[in-house]
Each structure stands twice: as C-alpha cells, then as structure tokens.
Amino acid sequence: MSGDTQAPAAQKVDRxxxxxxxxxVLGTxxxxxxxxxxxxxxDTLAEEFGASVAEIQWVSxxxxxxxxxxxxxxGWLxxxxxxxxxxxxxxxxxxxxSLLCALAWDATSMIVFRIVQGLGGGMLPATGQALLARIAGPGRTGKVISIVAVVPMLSPVFGPLAGGTLLAVASWQWLFLVNIPIGAAALLLARRYVPRVPPAGERAPFDLRGAALLSPGLAVLVYGLTELAEGRAVAAATGVSAGVLMLAAFVVHGLRTRTTPLIDPRLFTRPPFGAAALSLVVLGASVFGTTFLLPLYFQTGRGLTAWEAGLLLAPQGLGAVAGSVLVGRSIDKAAPRTLVVCGIALILVGTVPFTQLGHDLPHAVVVAALVVRGTGMAMIGAPVMNIVYSRIEPAHLPRAASALNLLNTVGGSVGTAALAVVLQDRLTARGADVSQAFADTFWWVSALCLLAAAGASRLPRTNVRNP
Incomplete structure (x- = not known):
C-alpha cells in the first residue's frame, strides 16, 4: 500500500x-x-417520558x-x-x-433499545462498503464509492429536517418506525440481487482481548468527552483517562499479538492509509461538529424552530450532491491529492463566514457558505476511500473498511464533544453575546480544516494506472 502503488485501470460501471x-446504500x-x-x-421524548433533558440526551x-x-x-464478522x-x-x-424503540415505555427502556439499534447500525456502513468494493473490483471502486460516499454526508444534514417533518405530522414513534419499510425493502432486494461473496483469506480467530480494549475504550473516551461538555469534571477526567489508557493498551496489544488483531495498528503507518485516516477523522469532526453547532445557533441565537433550522441546513446537502457528481466524473482522472486538497479548501472557505456570526450574518451568506462546504465534503470522502479500497488486498478489505468508518465515526463524536466544550467556554466568556460565542467556536472548525490539509499533503500526487 505504498504511495507508488499503481492504481488499476478504470472500468465501466454498469446498471x-x-x-x-x-x-x-439503503443500509448506510x-x-x-x-x-x-x-x-x-x-424535547418531545423528554416530555413523553417525564425525563430531564440531561437524562433524555442519552437517547442520542x-x-x-x-x-x-x-x-x-x-470487519471480523x-x-x-x-x-x-x-x-x-x-x-x-x-x-x-427500531421496533423496540417505538415500543419503549420510559427513558431507560428507550436508552437500552437504542443500544440494540446502534449495534446493528454501526456494522452497516463498513460492511456495505467493503462488500461493494469486493463486487466492483479495483477498476470500478472509485466511481461506485463516489456514489455511495455522499450518503453519510447527506444524512447529518437531512436527519434533523426529516425528524422535524415526521414530528409535525405523526407521533414520536415514527422516528423509529420509518426505518421498518426501508430496511425490509433492503433485505428483500439484497436476497435477490446482491451476490454472495466468499470471505477472503483465512478465518482468523476473533481478537477477544482487542475487542475488550478497543470498543469499550472508545466508548469510555466518548463518554468522558460528553461529560466534559456537560461540565462534570470528575466524570470527564475519569472517562477520558480510562479511555486513553485502554486505547494505548490496545495499540500495544495490536503490535505484539501473533494473531490477527481486530484492527491492525500497523495499517496507520503504511502510506497512504495513515494520511487517508487523518483526513477522514478531521472530515468527520468538521461535518458532525458543524451539524451540531449550526442548528443550536439557529435555534438559540436566531430563535428559529427545529423545522426552520433543518431547512436552513439543507443547502449543504445540495452542495454534497453537486460535489459527488463532480467527483464521479473526475475520480479516475484527477490525482487523489488534488481532489482532497481542493475539497478541504472549499470546506475552509465555507467555514470562514461562520466566524463572523457576531455581525448578524445574512441568511443568503449562510446558504452560500453551506453549499460551498457541502461541495467540498463530497470531494474528500470518496477519493480517500478509493485510495484505500483500490490498493489493498481483498483479504484486508473488511478490516480496512472497519478502520476507516471507525475513524470517521470517532472523528465526528470526538470533534462534536470537543467543540461543545469550546462553545461552553466561549458562552461563559461572552455572556449574553451568544452569536459571538458561536463565531469564536467556528475558528476551531477552521483549524480542523488546516489539520486535514496537513494530512492530505501526504496523499499520492499522481493517479498512476496499469498499462
């Protein structure tokens, strides 16, 4: 997986x-x-179950x-x-x-059922991407991934809008029941049209020690950052410290074990995987962080409703669609570094106006900035995944896909929690000037873009093909 590895010639993507x-992509x-x-x-669930806001936040x-x-x-499964x-x-x-969530009778049952739902949902993006890459083959991976990679970018944008629409016309149960027809259709179609792809390579035993360190370590770390955002210093320090120690122990275990680790830490030392991983982490932090900040600002700073806030975010999704079309046409022609660096530059350009929220930014500027950000977002994810999926051995695809999706998820959750801490600090410092506090926080989002650019600078300069 070196930067000089030749990429396979592009092939036609058929119907x-x-x-x-x-x-x-329905699963994703x-x-x-x-x-x-x-x-x-x-808020609706808190009222329905008679729970406090702090308690009901655990639903998310x-x-x-x-x-x-x-x-x-x-990846192992x-x-x-x-x-x-x-x-x-x-x-x-x-x-x-999803069905259990719709049948929940109190906050505790809802939280437990959301865990069940999340365990299934967490496996879908990585498994679907790896399976699609196997079916497509290296020569068609770039174009097909450019199509499906836009979905994770659209979902955070349209999620609040879809939720607001459902609550406007139906009961809260439909926030979960809406998944049933979509999932049922996906299952029926998959049984008929998705081919069976045999597992690649030998069936390695499950890395129990790695699983006991990595997943709980990440969960505890995210929990600690969430508590830090809530201002609970003792719980935050305990969670962050324990999470970091468990992750450090996982890295040591991954380097020393003689069996196949759950995620091989050595992957991140092999170019271009390391640079690709850094770009996806920062992209996740920027996308989910902004999706957290803007609706909150629109509702607390400008007094908009949840529906209006979601609607105002929709242009970012439209930009992502436009960007995905552009990437789909150029991903097999342009250098990966060119696409990713241009995408990061567009995200930065689209972020800078939000550092001026204290000056009563017009809605037209907000819309234009979100379109630019969405276009840039679409120019990063697909090229980065194409680099990895087209240059890695089939036997390693499931674990590589797991690693990339994990990094994007962790980047989003850690980035959101970190920006929440920054926002809370700036709200305290700015007092009644809420808009300026949000503007200060967006400077940190801009810094994340610069960090992503540093990682993208190590991506391959050229898109070399086999003759």
Missing part, C-alpha cells in the same frame, strides 16, 4: 453494479440518518456509543461469515432495535 450499490442511509433524526425529538449518546462499539467487530450475510444480519438487528 447491475449501480443497482447493487443502491441496495447497499438508515444507520447514519438515525444518528441525527432523533435530535429534534429530544447511547446510539453513538453503540455504533462506536460495533464498527471494529464488523464479514471476514468470517461473508459480507452479504453480515450486512443482512446487521439490517435485521437494526430493524429489531
């Missing part, structure tokens, strides 16, 4: 492959949109922590049982969790 991509759509669709219903946090815990295991079987099993678990 059959596009159909398979559409089926698999459900899993990623469910992380945000409930956000606008938090529990899902995210379950996703973080499930992603690393998806796909490698042992096959991608199609693992993907369909994840869909079934996700739908079962």
């Amino acid at each position: 059959r492959l596009l159909g398979i991509a559409f089926i698999l 759509f459900m899993a990623t949109i469910d992380a945000t669709i409930v956000s606008v219903g938090i 946090t529990a899902y995210l922590l379950a996703v973080v815990a499930a992603v690393p295991a998806s 796909a490698g042992r049982w096959g991608g199609r079987r693992t993907w369909m099993g994840a869909i079934g678990l996700f739908l079962f969790g």
Whole structure:
C-alpha cells in the first residue's frame, strides 16, 4: 500500500453494479440518518417520558456509543461469515432495535433499545462498503464509492429536517418506525440481487482481548468527552483517562499479538492509509461538529424552530450532491491529492463566514457558505476511500473498511464533544453575546480544516494506472 502503488485501470460501471450499490446504500442511509433524526425529538421524548433533558440526551449518546462499539467487530464478522450475510444480519438487528424503540415505555427502556439499534447500525456502513468494493473490483471502486460516499454526508444534514417533518405530522414513534419499510425493502432486494461473496483469506480467530480494549475504550473516551461538555469534571477526567489508557493498551496489544488483531495498528503507518485516516477523522469532526453547532445557533441565537433550522441546513446537502457528481466524473482522472486538497479548501472557505456570526450574518451568506462546504465534503470522502479500497488486498478489505468508518465515526463524536466544550467556554466568556460565542467556536472548525490539509499533503500526487 505504498504511495507508488499503481492504481488499476478504470472500468465501466454498469446498471447491475449501480443497482447493487443502491441496495447497499439503503443500509448506510438508515444507520447514519438515525444518528441525527432523533435530535429534534429530544424535547418531545423528554416530555413523553417525564425525563430531564440531561437524562433524555442519552437517547442520542447511547446510539453513538453503540455504533462506536460495533464498527471494529464488523470487519471480523464479514471476514468470517461473508459480507452479504453480515450486512443482512446487521439490517435485521437494526430493524429489531427500531421496533423496540417505538415500543419503549420510559427513558431507560428507550436508552437500552437504542443500544440494540446502534449495534446493528454501526456494522452497516463498513460492511456495505467493503462488500461493494469486493463486487466492483479495483477498476470500478472509485466511481461506485463516489456514489455511495455522499450518503453519510447527506444524512447529518437531512436527519434533523426529516425528524422535524415526521414530528409535525405523526407521533414520536415514527422516528423509529420509518426505518421498518426501508430496511425490509433492503433485505428483500439484497436476497435477490446482491451476490454472495466468499470471505477472503483465512478465518482468523476473533481478537477477544482487542475487542475488550478497543470498543469499550472508545466508548469510555466518548463518554468522558460528553461529560466534559456537560461540565462534570470528575466524570470527564475519569472517562477520558480510562479511555486513553485502554486505547494505548490496545495499540500495544495490536503490535505484539501473533494473531490477527481486530484492527491492525500497523495499517496507520503504511502510506497512504495513515494520511487517508487523518483526513477522514478531521472530515468527520468538521461535518458532525458543524451539524451540531449550526442548528443550536439557529435555534438559540436566531430563535428559529427545529423545522426552520433543518431547512436552513439543507443547502449543504445540495452542495454534497453537486460535489459527488463532480467527483464521479473526475475520480479516475484527477490525482487523489488534488481532489482532497481542493475539497478541504472549499470546506475552509465555507467555514470562514461562520466566524463572523457576531455581525448578524445574512441568511443568503449562510446558504452560500453551506453549499460551498457541502461541495467540498463530497470531494474528500470518496477519493480517500478509493485510495484505500483500490490498493489493498481483498483479504484486508473488511478490516480496512472497519478502520476507516471507525475513524470517521470517532472523528465526528470526538470533534462534536470537543467543540461543545469550546462553545461552553466561549458562552461563559461572552455572556449574553451568544452569536459571538458561536463565531469564536467556528475558528476551531477552521483549524480542523488546516489539520486535514496537513494530512492530505501526504496523499499520492499522481493517479498512476496499469498499462
């Protein structure tokens, strides 16, 4: 996987492959949109269950922590049982969790059922991407990944809008029941049209020690950062310290074990995987961080409703669609570094106006900035994943896909928690000037873009092909 590895010649993406991509992307759509669709219903659920806001927030946090815990295991499951079987099993678990959530009778049961739902949802993106890459082959991976990679970017944007729409016309149960017809259709279509792909390589034993360190370590770390955002210093320090220690122990274990680790730490030392990983981490932090900040600002700083805030975020999704079309046409022609660096530059350009929120930024400027950000977002994810998926051995695809999706998820959760801490500090410092506090926080989002650019500078300069 060196930067000089030749990329395979591009091949035509036929209708059959596009159909398979559409089926698999339904799972990714459900899993990623469910992380945000409930956000606008938090107040409704708190009222329904008679719970405090602090307690009901765990409805979102529990899902995210379950996703973080499930992603690393998806690679091993796909490698042992096959991608199609693992993907369909994840869909079934996700739908079962969705049904349980709709039947929840109090806050505690809802939180437990969200964990079940998150365990299924956490396996869907990585398993679907790895399976699609196996079916497509290296020569078609770039174009097909450029199509499906836009979905995780659209979901955080349209999730709040979809949630607000559902609550306007139906009861809160439909925040979860809406998954049932989508998932059922995905299962039926997968049984008919998605081919069975045998597991690649030998069936390695499950890394129990690694699983006991990595998934809980990430969950505890995210929990600690969440507590820090809530101002609970003791719980935050305990969670962050314990999470860091567990992750450090996992790295040591991964380097020393003689068996196949859950995620091989050595992957991150091999170019271009390390640079690609850094770019996805920062992209996740920027995308989910901004999706956290802007709706909060629109509602607290400008007095908009949840529906209006979600609607104002929609242009970012439109920009992502436009960017995905651009990437789909150029991903096999332009150098990966060129696409990614241009994407980061556009995200930075689209972020800078939000550092001026204290000057009563017009809605037209907000819309234009979000379109630019969305276009830039689409120019990063697909090229980065194409680099990895087209240059790695088939036997390593499931674990590589797990690692990349885990980094994107962790980047989003850690970035959101870190920006929440910064925002709380700036709100305290600025007092009644809420807009300026948000503007200060967006300077940190801009800094994340510069960090992503540093990682992208190590991506391959050229897109060399086999003759």
